[in-house]
Amino acid sequence: xxxxxxxxxxxxxxxxxxxxxxxxxxxxxxxxxxxxxxxxxxxxxxxxxxxxxxxxxxxxxxxxxxxxxxxxxxxxxxxxxxxxxxxxxxxxxxxxxxxxxxxxxxxxxxxxxxxxxxxxxxxxxxxxxxxxxxxxxxxxxxxxxxxxxxxxxxxxxxxxxxxxxxxxxxxxxxxxxxxxxxxxxxxxxxxxxxxxxxxxxxxxxxxxxxxxxxxxxxxxxxxxxxxxxxxxxxxxxxxxxxxxxxxxxxxxxxxxxxxxxxxxxxxxxxxxxxxxxxxxxxxxxxxxxxxxxxxxxxxxxxxxxxxxxxxxxxxxxxxxxxxxxxxxxxxxxxxxxxxxxxxxxxxxxxxxxxxxxxxxxxxxxxxxxxxxxxxxxxxxxx
Numbered sequence: 001x002x003x004x005x006x007x008x009x010x011x012x013x014x015x016x017x018x019x020x021x022x023x024x025x026x027x028x029x030x031x032x033x034x035x036x037x038x039x040x041x042x043x044x045x046x047x048x049x050x051x052x053x054x055x056x057x058x059x060x061x062x063x064x065x066x067x068x069x070x071x072x073x074x075x076x077x078x079x080x081x082x083x084x085x086x087x088x089x090x091x092x093x094x095x096x097x098x099x100x101x102x103x104x105x106x107x108x109x110x111x112x113x114x115x116x117x118x119x120x121x122x123x124x125x126x127x128x129x130x131x132x133x134x135x136x137x138x139x140x141x142x143x144x145x146x147x148x149x150x151x152x153x154x155x156x157x158x159x160x161x162x163x164x165x166x167x168x169x170x171x172x173x174x175x176x177x178x179x180x181x182x183x184x185x186x187x188x189x190x191x192x193x194x195x196x197x198x199x200x201x202x203x204x205x206x207x208x209x210x211x212x213x214x215x216x217x218x219x220x221x222x223x224x225x226x227x228x229x230x231x232x233x234x235x236x237x238x239x240x241x242x243x244x245x246x247x248x249x250x251x252x253x254x255x256x257x258x259x260x261x262x263x264x265x266x267x268x269x270x271x272x273x274x275x276x277x278x279x280x281x282x283x284x285x286x287x288x289x290x291x292x293x294x295x296x297x298x299x300x301x302x303x304x305x306x307x308x309x310x311x312x313x314x315x316x317x318x319x320x321x322x323x324x325x326x327x328x329x330x331x332x333x334x335x336x337x338x339x340x341x342x343x344x345x346x347x348x349x350x351x352x353x354x355x356x357x358x359x360x361x362x363x364x365x366x367x368x369x370x371x372x373x374x375x376x377x378x379x380x381x382x
Contacts (some may be wrong), residue, residue, distance in 0.1 A: 012048040014038075101174075103377040109170055111370035113163045118365050119358040121155035123162070126358075127224045129351035130317040134343075139354055150228045158224030161234055165216040169209050177205035195273060199266050206261045214257065215250035221320040245322070253319035256332050260312035264305040272301035300364055306355060310334075311348035 013021070015031070015038055016327050022029045029037075041053050116123070125142045146154050180201040185191050193201065210217075223237055231237040241249050275297040306313075315335045322330075339347040 012050045015050050022101050106360055107370050107373040109166050111366040112166045112372050114369045115365040119362045120159040122354045122358040124224050126351040126354040131321045133350035158220045161220040165213050169213045172212050173205045173209035176208040191272045192329050199269055202265045203262055213271040218250050218320045253316035256312040256316040260309040264309040267308050268305035270303045271304045272297050
């Protein structure tokens with residue numbers, strides 16, 4: 001047993017003894033958290049902890065604070081690369097009660113705002129290539145055109161609304177994810193969701209949040225593509241778009257956007273879990289993967305998700321831009337056929353290069369900003 005932060009082992013301790021020991025220290029730990037902690041320390045698969053296993057675990061722990069040790073392996077850093085349609089971060093019951101969850105979300109939101117602003121020029125070039133790209137149009141020619149047309153500040157067109165939508169999108173997705181998780185778990189609140197269940201919950205939550213904020217997506221695209229003097233700001237742009245086609249204009253491209261959530265969320269989650277588990281199988285399981293491993297896993301999984309869902313994202317953007325005078329080209333299938341007829345398969349990946357180029361700086365900026373704000377808000381976690 002463990003009392004007054006002193007460990008006394010007689011043989012070994014099991015799950016119930018571990019929970020009681022933390023309770024004696026004044027720390028309430030949920031059964032699911034205790035199970036994860038036990039599994040991290042258990043080296044021989046006995047589901048009991050010997051003195052040697054406990055000692056070895058603490059030798060590798062990065063903190064002497066028990067609360068830090070409990071949360072040591074729990075979180076992967078919230079990353080935002082401007083394609084926020086993956087599966088939301090999960091929080092334990094203790095974090096929900098203590099209020100730590102909103103601190104993580106606020107830190108992630110601020111990190112996302114800074115990283116999106118830092119990579120906004122690449123994002124605008126991507127949107128321009130998606131809509132106006134041809135065989136003779138490339139990143140540098142787009143960059144030079146934007147500078148000539150509107151100066152350096154024009155590279156950040158559409159960024160204001162892109163940052164503004166982080167808050168409501170994250171909040172809606174988080175709340176929807178929690179509700180869907182409860183529905184899946186039914187009466188067994190302590191059960192941990194499996195990979196497929198997380199995929200379903202994440203996809204549903206993404207669909208709900210995207211449906212609610214989709215008009216902002218359309219507004220962001222139109223602002224990013226605008227010419228100097230076309231709109232006087234967000235409100236003026238919204239009024240003109242509404243006048244042009246009514247409420248329906250704010251949901252152009254909605255169907256391919258909704259369909260795109262499934263491959264993105266599914267592949268992103270599956271690749272991330274596969275890479276992370278592969279690392280754990282070949283390394284010491286007592287140690288949480290270092291942050292750069294999590295960064296690589298996150299970057300690779302997001303990249304894989306984007307590659308598979310990118311054609312749908314491109315079609316969505318073209319529909320949002322509303323540039324085709326021919327009505328037959330104003331549908332998802334019409335745009336797909338037109339691109340394939342004129343440019344082939346390659347045309348479905350216009351703008352993919354700047355999208356890839358922004359991943360590394362976006363993830364790096366997100367990580368640094370997230371860490372600083374996490375600490376400022378009092379989230380003590382390694």
